[in-house]
Amino acid sequence: MSKICQVEFKETAEQAKKLQEIIENYKHVEGAAMPVLQQAQDIYGYLPEEVQKRIAEGLGVSEEFIYGVATFYSQFTMNPRGQYNFSVCLGTACYVKGSGDIMAKLKDTLKINEGECTPDGIASIQATRCIGCCGLAPVMVVNSDVYGKLTVDDVPKIVDKYLKK
Amino acid sequence: MANLLNIKINGKAYQVESGTTILDACKQNGIRIPTLCYLKDINAIGACRVCVCEVKGVRTLVAACVYPIEREGTEIVTNSEKVIKSRKTTLELMLSNHNNECNSCVRSTSCELQSLAHEYHCDEHRFGGIKNTFEEDVTPYLVRDNSKCILCRRCVAVCKSLQHVHVIGPNHRGFKTSIGCAYENSLNDVACVACGQCITVCPTGALREKDDIDKVISAINDPTKHVVVGTAPSVRVAIGEEFGYPIGTNVEGKMVTALKMLGFNKVFDVDFTADLTIMEEGTEFLGRLTNGGVLPMITSCSPGWINYIEQYYPEYLAHLSSCKSPQQMFGAVVKSYYAEKNGIDPKDIVVVSCMPCTAKKMELNKPYQENKDGIKDVDIVLTTRELARLIKRAGVLFNCLKDDTYDSLLGEGSTAGLIFGATGGVMEAALRTLKEITEGKELEKIDFEAVRGTDGVKRATVNVNGIDVKVAVAHGIENAHTIMEEIKNGKADYHFIEVMCCPGGCVCGGGQPIQPADVRNSIDLKAARAKAIYDTDKKAKLRKSHENVEVQELYKSYLGEPNGHKSHELLHTKYTNRKK
Numbered sequence: 001m002s003k004i005c006q007v008e009f010k011e012t013a014e015q016a017k018k019l020q021e022i023i024e025n026y027k028h029v030e031g032a033a034m035p036v037l038q039q040a041q042d043i044y045g046y047l048p049e050e051v052q053k054r055i056a057e058g059l060g061v062s063e064e065f066i067y068g069v070a071t072f073y074s075q076f077t078m079n080p081r082g083q084y085n086f087s088v089c090l091g092t093a094c095y096v097k098g099s100g101d102i103m104a105k106l107k108d109t110l111k112i113n114e115g116e117c118t119p120d121g122i123a124s125i126q127a128t129r130c131i132g133c134c135g136l137a138p139v140m141v142v143n144s145d146v147y148g149k150l151t152v153d154d155v156p157k158i159v160d161k162y163l164k165k
Numbered sequence: 166m167a168n169l170l171n172i173k174i175n176g177k178a179y180q181v182e183s184g185t186t187i188l189d190a191c192k193q194n195g196i197r198i199p200t201l202c203y204l205k206d207i208n209a210i211g212a213c214r215v216c217v218c219e220v221k222g223v224r225t226l227v228a229a230c231v232y233p234i235e236r237e238g239t240e241i242v243t244n245s246e247k248v249i250k251s252r253k254t255t256l257e258l259m260l261s262n263h264n265n266e267c268n269s270c271v272r273s274t275s276c277e278l279q280s281l282a283h284e285y286h287c288d289e290h291r292f293g294g295i296k297n298t299f300e301e302d303v304t305p306y307l308v309r310d311n312s313k314c315i316l317c318r319r320c321v322a323v324c325k326s327l328q329h330v331h332v333i334g335p336n337h338r339g340f341k342t343s344i345g346c347a348y349e350n351s352l353n354d355v356a357c358v359a360c361g362q363c364i365t366v367c368p369t370g371a372l373r374e375k376d377d378i379d380k381v382i383s384a385i386n387d388p389t390k391h392v393v394v395g396t397a398p399s400v401r402v403a404i405g406e407e408f409g410y411p412i413g414t415n416v417e418g419k420m421v422t423a424l425k426m427l428g429f430n431k432v433f434d435v436d437f438t439a440d441l442t443i444m445e446e447g448t449e450f451l452g453r454l455t456n457g458g459v460l461p462m463i464t465s466c467s468p469g470w471i472n473y474i475e476q477y478y479p480e481y482l483a484h485l486s487s488c489k490s491p492q493q494m495f496g497a498v499v500k501s502y503y504a505e506k507n508g509i510d511p512k513d514i515v516v517v518s519c520m521p522c523t524a525k526k527m528e529l530n531k532p533y534q535e536n537k538d539g540i541k542d543v544d545i546v547l548t549t550r551e552l553a554r555l556i557k558r559a560g561v562l563f564n565c566l567k568d569d570t571y572d573s574l575l576g577e578g579s580t581a582g583l584i585f586g587a588t589g590g591v592m593e594a595a596l597r598t599l600k601e602i603t604e605g606k607e608l609e610k611i612d613f614e615a616v617r618g619t620d621g622v623k624r625a626t627v628n629v630n631g632i633d634v635k636v637a638v639a640h641g642i643e644n645a646h647t648i649m650e651e652i653k654n655g656k657a658d659y660h661f662i663e664v665m666c667c668p669g670g671c672v673c674g675g676g677q678p679i680q681p682a683d684v685r686n687s688i689d690l691k692a693a694r695a696k697a698i699y700d701t702d703k704k705a706k707l708r709k710s711h712e713n714v715e716v717q718e719l720y721k722s723y724l725g726e727p728n729g730h731k732s733h734e735l736l737h738t739k740y741t742n743r744k745k
């Protein structure tokens with residue numbers, strides 16, 4: 001099975017310290033998994049495997065339990081946002097204009113799935129709902145740059161533009 | 166005193182204790198309600214909703230397995246058209262996202278979903294739509310096929326509560342929910358102990374043992390191979406269930422006949438090496454006791470338990486007896502003593518071991534389970550369930566067979582070896598021998614009742630030749646964990662501890678026949694199967710390991726002394742820190 005997150009885990013001493021504090025605070029609290037995961041995600045921007053392991057050990061529960069909670073709630077993510085976040089609108093207007101194909105091409109070009117980040121941490125893919133510029137459908141947004149009226153062939157060119165920076 | 170309530174079920178009046186669930190109240194009065202997720206003492210989560218009933222005054226249908234009757238005059242209907250329709254729809258929804266391949270499924274005829282679908286005359290195509298697809302998770306001991314999982318979570322509850330391991334659980338949500346390990350890992354990569362308890366509680370074919378039957382058939386049909394089979398103590402008191410015998414029937418004689426008909430070159434008894442284990446382990450224990458060795462000494466017969474301590478308490482590996490398990494000793498003796506006596510090259514021998522256990526399938530490939538030329542002690546492990554399938558497939562009419570006896574050389578087993586199959590048995594067998602040998606006189610009382618029975622942890626003090634020996638017996642990893650914590654916190658002053666990975670010991674091992682929830686909810690399998698063992702022991706003549714004549718001969722003509730040089734080379738092993 002492929003790994004859920006291929007980005008190497010890195011943290012600052014400050015992040016580690018904060019996480020430790022949170023775990024300490026919740027050590028003896030019933031139902032601590034949710035709040036601890038939430039705050040951990042605030043610290044790291046996502047929930048790396050290493051962080052989940054520390055939470056499980058710290059709270060004295062199994063890793064599977066923590067992972068089960070983390071995958072149950074859609075607000076949790078196990079992949080960081082890349083330096084460039086490619087988000088494709090899958091709202092109705094974009095979808096009928098072929099944004100599904102744009103997404104497929106993007107996944108193929110970056111060789112990652114929706115919700116994932118490339119191992120080097122540069123690019124991530126997200127699906128969004130309508131972003132309000134249906135006139136431009138299909139639309140893709142990279143960080144704050146908006147690209148409209150896309151064709152499948154445009155995708156590798158746009159990707160190149162960022163990755164070759 | 167319990168508060169009795171007058172209630173009605175399907176219009177008839179009954180009295181039940183307040184707090185009784187509808188399910189139990191019905192069962193007490195001869196009414197069966199179908200269940201899938203409920204398992205007595207293990208799982209009561211009201212998730213599957215096939216047990217729904219009507220309660221007068223309650224707007225929606227209630228789940229009988231978790232609904233307590235607390236009101237005088239409660240009126241329950243278990244079989245109205247509304248109830249039946251609801252159950253049927255629930256089942257059809259399950260089938261709509263189920264890999265329906267009953268024709269070839271290993272659980273066909275013992276599957277609880279299949280039998281309910283049949284009972285409720287379900288249409289598996291009523292709800293169309295897409296189905297989830299899953300890759301199978303294949304390990305050397307079990308296979309998880311989530312395309313047949315109904316998310317009842319019985320496996321999760323067993324793994325978490327009885328086995329204290331909790332490596333599986335529900336991941337994701339809604340339609341995407343699946344049972345698996347953290348980070349979608351394979352069971353191969355997490356600290357699973359390979360006990361197979363999850364298989365024995367699964368109502369469907371989503372969990373099954375890794376099937377090695379074909380390997381055995383090939384070996385038997387290979388003219389260059391000499392194929393030797395041995396059967397563990399607890400197989401004989403359980404395999405009958407696969408052929409319609411009542412739970413707790415000892416069918417040793419028929420099983421031996423069947424094995425001989427299958428074409429094995431020799432049919433031996435692993436009770437023999439259970440006796441051998443007592444000689445080795447008993448001697449090791451006396452050595453530790455008198456020479457200041459590491460105490461408490463903990464038994465090492467149960468490979469699931471070894472998997473647990475290696476992965477969770479590796480700092481205590483020195484407490485384990487260095488004895489190989491009876492299965493591994495069996496292989497080692499076949500490929501040395503037996504091979505030499507019969508002039509057969511060990512390389513040409515295939516050792517097949519029939520076990521109540523899935524962890525044994527993993528054990529045979531572990532390090533230090535081979536001879537000095539790198540030849541593995543054991544080649545193939547079949548669980549009791551696979552052995553039954555092999556017998557059926559070979560067209561052997563088990564129930565019509567006459568009794569036969571094991572072949573000689575490694576075919577004699579005392580019932581001290583036999584009781585290894587139940588929790589407390591190894592300890593009792595060891596005490597019989599230790600006392601009699603050290604005290605030099607015949608035992609007055611051969612039964613050590615204090616270590617028998619299904620209590621999770623049993624403790625006793627036994628005087629052995631003037632020394633008060635404190636012993637403890639635990640079965641199920643949850644209870645083993647209790648003992649390990651006692652040791653860790655310096656609260657244990659035991660000398661000798663027996664641990665069996667599976668609740669009840671091998672009689673309820675992960676490779677034993679599967680009984681549906683209906684049966685498990687009303688009979689204690691642990692006690693029923695153990696009874697067959699102790700009944701046999703009570704009537705037997707040879708009840709002490711050191712009186713086994715074939716074992717004595719093995720020492721005299723081959724091994725020399727227990728714990729001697731040759732024993733160490735063949736019968737002892739080492740363990741590995743595998744903390745994850």
Ligand code: SF4
Nearest residue numbers: 266267270276369370
């Ligand atoms: S799990 Fe049960 S219902 Fe499913 S294919 Fe197997 S026997 Fe049939």
Ligand code: SF4
Nearest residue numbers: 324357358360361363
């Ligand atoms: S084999 Fe035992 S430890 Fe492994 S998943 Fe099943 S119940 Fe849990």
Ligand code: SF4
Nearest residue numbers: 314315317318320367
């Ligand atoms: S694998 Fe079996 S026991 Fe576990 S949840 Fe699925 S159906 Fe239930």
Ligand code: FES
Nearest residue numbers: 202211213214230
């Ligand atoms: S909800 Fe009662 S058996 Fe599943």
